[in-house]
Amino acid sequence: MEKIIDEEISKGSIMSTSAVLENITKEATVWRHKIHRHPELAYEELRTSDLIAEVLTDAGIEVFRGIGGTGVIGVLRKGEGKKSIGLRADMDALPLSEESELPYKSVIDKKMHACGHDGHTAMLLGAAKLLSASEDFDGTVYFVFQPAEEHLDGAYRMIDDGLFDIAPADAFFGMHNWPRLPIGHFAIRKGPMLASFDKFDIVVEGVGGHGALPHEGIDPIVIASQVVTSLQTIVSRAINPIDSAVVSVTHINSGEPSYNVIPGRAAMKGAVRSLNSESRKKIRSKIYQLVKGVVDGFGGTFKIDYEEVCPVLMNNPGDVSHAVAAAIDVVGADRVNDQIDPVMGSEDFAAILESKPGAYIFIGNGDGVGSCMVHNPKYDFNDTAIPYGVRFWNQLVKNYLLGS
Numbered sequence: 001m002e003k004i005i006d007e008e009i010s011k012g013s014i015m016s017t018s019a020v021l022e023n024i025t026k027e028a029t030v031w032r033h034k035i036h037r038h039p040e041l042a043y044e045e046l047r048t049s050d051l052i053a054e055v056l057t058d059a060g061i062e063v064f065r066g067i068g069g070t071g072v073i074g075v076l077r078k079g080e081g082k083k084s085i086g087l088r089a090d091m092d093a094l095p096l097s098e099e100s101e102l103p104y105k106s107v108i109d110k111k112m113h114a115c116g117h118d119g120h121t122a123m124l125l126g127a128a129k130l131l132s133a134s135e136d137f138d139g140t141v142y143f144v145f146q147p148a149e150e151h152l153d154g155a156y157r158m159i160d161d162g163l164f165d166i167a168p169a170d171a172f173f174g175m176h177n178w179p180r181l182p183i184g185h186f187a188i189r190k191g192p193m194l195a196s197f198d199k200f201d202i203v204v205e206g207v208g209g210h211g212a213l214p215h216e217g218i219d220p221i222v223i224a225s226q227v228v229t230s231l232q233t234i235v236s237r238a239i240n241p242i243d244s245a246v247v248s249v250t251h252i253n254s255g256e257p258s259y260n261v262i263p264g265r266a267a268m269k270g271a272v273r274s275l276n277s278e279s280r281k282k283i284r285s286k287i288y289q290l291v292k293g294v295v296d297g298f299g300g301t302f303k304i305d306y307e308e309v310c311p312v313l314m315n316n317p318g319d320v321s322h323a324v325a326a327a328i329d330v331v332g333a334d335r336v337n338d339q340i341d342p343v344m345g346s347e348d349f350a351a352i353l354e355s356k357p358g359a360y361i362f363i364g365n366g367d368g369v370g371s372c373m374v375h376n377p378k379y380d381f382n383d384t385a386i387p388y389g390v391r392f393w394n395q396l397v398k399n400y401l402l403g404s
């Protein structure tokens with residue numbers, strides 16, 4: 001069987017897929033639809049991890065479960081080679097109600113796979129099955145199935161729970177579908193690819209009173225309004241224009257609906273994204289500085305809770321080259337963009353890349369079914385991407401472990 005796979009995989013075109021790859025694609029599509037019908041939110045991915053463990057075990061792959069809650073790690077060793085590679089997929093769904101007529105539509109209200117993690121899991125399982133049947137690599141592959149990516153902390157939980165002890169890979173690679181990229185295309189960049197994500201809560205305390213007597217109070221709504229305006233100067237006045245960052249106040253709450261009451265406090269929520277860890281630090285300190293300046297000026301008091309959630313996702317240049325070479329082997333150079341613009345979204349695979357070398361790549365989800373952006377109630381992972389993803393992982397492992 002290996003010979004058939006290898007002959008077929010070595011052909012450049014997906015049109016000449018082997019019977020083996022075709023069968024694996026069919027199986028992976030069935031797994032994808034099963035996972036899609038029963039979406040599970042962060043740390044609930046028990047049914048999904050059961051399916052993963054079953055497929056890996058059937059393929060003769062050693063399985064570790066319950067890593068970081070519901071995480072699963074598969075370990076596949078071949079030969080005597082000392083090199084190793086880690087491949088990561090995410091498993092969790094989103095708290096959205098699916099709007100579709102698909103036969104495998106989510107059967108659970110307010111839960112759906114609107115980010116394609118069902119497809120990521122299915123593609124990595126397909127690659128695990130393909131690689132377990134192959135004899136032409138030498139080394140160790142770690143298949144990492146991570147919970148709670150949407151919470152941006154599943155990777156941290158797996159790391160805290162021994163990910164790097166069970167899977168001491170030389171490098172880790174992650175893959176996410178991208179709806180604006182055609183099927184059979186890949187996109188990546190060296191350095192920062194996704195933004196850091198931090199969130200803050202600011203509470204301003206003033207002095208409430210009668211709306212007709214503002215001079216007797218300290219109006220927190222006026223203070224909050226000035227705070228929002230001041231925070232909007234951080235990116236434009238304090239960050240290098242060549243760098244990219246976002247500061248957004250996404251929620252303000254103060255008082256009860258009324259025409260004649262000045263409330264006593266105002267609360268705000270917001271988020272910060274950046275592509276540079278120095279800018280990230282600077283934005284945090286500017287938020288403190290500006291809030292203090294504005295609130296002190298009005299005679300109010302304040303409290304800031306600031307949480308650094310997820311770092312910048314930094315692709316290691318050498319590992320980007322591995323990923324690009326594997327993608328070119330599968331789909332040809334004209335379908336691989338190795339200089340994509342960074343995206344201001346965030347991804348907790350960044351936490352793994354803080355500790356280990358590696359890279360993260362986009363796989364096209366096409367412009368047909370599911371072409372709307374992820375996190376949309378009409379989104380669906382595109383099954384025609386599955387064989388490309390399976391072949392990419394397979395090729396990456398073989399190239400990487402051979403050292404080519």
Ligand SMILES: [Zn+2]
Pocket residue numbers: 114115150374375
């Ligand atoms: Zn998502």
Ligand SMILES: [Zn+2]
Pocket residue numbers: 115116117149176374
């Ligand atoms: Zn996602």
